[in-house]
Amino acid sequence: MLDIALIRSKPDWVKEQIEKLNDEGALARIDAIVDLDARRRETRTRIETAQAARNKLNRAMGALRGNKRMTDGEKANRAQLAAAALGAEDYEQASRLMAGAEPATPDKHAEMKAAFDELIRELRIMGDEIGEGFRRIEAIEAELKENMLWLPNLPHESAPVFESEDDNIPGPMQGSLREFDFEPKPHWELGPALDIIDFERGVKLSGSRYYTLKGWGARLQRALISFFLDAARENGYTEVYVPNIVHGEMLYGAAQFPKFQDTVFSLADEEKYLIPTAEVGIANLHRGEILEEACLPLQYVAHSPCYRSEKASAGRDVRGIKRVHQFEKVEMFKFATPETSYTELETMTRQAEAICAALDIPYRRLEIVTGDLGFSATKKYDIEMWSPGCGEWLEVSSCSNTEAFQARRAMLRYYPSGTRKTRYLHTLNGSGLATPRVMIAIMENNQQADGSIMIPEALRPYLGGAKRIEAIKN
């Protein structure tokens, strides 16, 4: 979520920022938000003032009824006078009467019960009006929140302003392209040929976009996961294992919901969901807590399966394992102060690149332009590996700073050193890395003329020292 105070104070500036994004409809929400916010504050101030008066009167009521120094006649008379004052909406006068501060005439004939009933009747009228007011505030705030939840994050000033993903700015390729003296095959041919990816049986089990890995395929994936986790740990990230099934609230916290609700799988008999990334769990780890600045930045890494329904991508990338409903990913995540978050983003991105370099696969960094930033990032870098079989660049990592966008939703805060004033943390996330696409890149780059695949040196310790996935002899 954005800072409502920022929208309130600089609505036109916020609109200018949103115009840089490729997000139809977000702009119109700003005017609605400004209006709802003004109504919310006006109503809240008015109703809370009335509530303050009522609280005071209710306490005075108890004090009057229980007062041991007053005669019943005086109490009855005071109740009568107070009820009249309430009828005239003079709450101060009524309070003073009940507290015994104003003179009253003890009246032996006044009926205690009748007098108090009258007073209670006036208080009930007041209470009904206030109740109605709070219901109105709730409705306004629900609408305001709904609008806020649909509003994307604003781009950082350093994000290049262009329209779409076609304008993303590629950096120079790192590493060297393989030179093949044969036509390199795509992984959807290599996998079945080596009997390490079985598409048919995956489809038999679960339908399209599911697959099974077998033998070296399954082992290669497991090796990659271990390698990625070790690399992150060496960079100072604490390894965590998080639930793969979470409350919907966590998905709001990580800013998947409400906008991307239909990309997430939900459970049939519970209000819980399969995570689309381990980021969901990590981002909410410190939900509702207030951290001390001295422990920042907090760095976590987690491996998890990622479940994505991919409804919006029907028909795209239908061959192979580039876009599937279930895959494995190692996710890096940082909680940082606003002062350090952008240098932390650079560090994290370089760490993801270093993993690509260690695997000896040609890769490049893509600077994401404002029109392709997505919903929650202020600045983003993608890292792509070249796949000679598919003939395309594969996104294997995406590193983002969300500033306080997730922090406001999940209540992630810290006390700056020496103060007790809370501040929102900045959160950063980056894949490090995602397995199916890295496997594609390894298979397609390292394929040999005889059909075998060379295993990157960095992975060999995880595979019993094996150097190569041998072709099947016919």
Added chain:
RNA sequence: GGAGAGGUGGCCGAGUGGUUUAAGGCGAUGGUCUUGAAAACCAUUGUACGGUUCUCCGUACCGCAGGUUAGAAUCCUGUCCUCUCCGCCA
């Protein structure tokens, strides 16, 4: 899955409808005292939102959500979670 017990501030813990502030303790922070420290004593103590503007004031929050009441931590209903025992299970 069955039975029982419970959920109150950073922590422990009191509080069964009201005479305006969730008692008390621990911890933490600041101060006094001291060469320094400890001890003792004094003071302070959460979060969000709104108003005010640098200091306060107000509202809400006692797991969560409803309800009863002029008034709820307290009574009622639902729900979630934790613990203990039993059953099942890797």
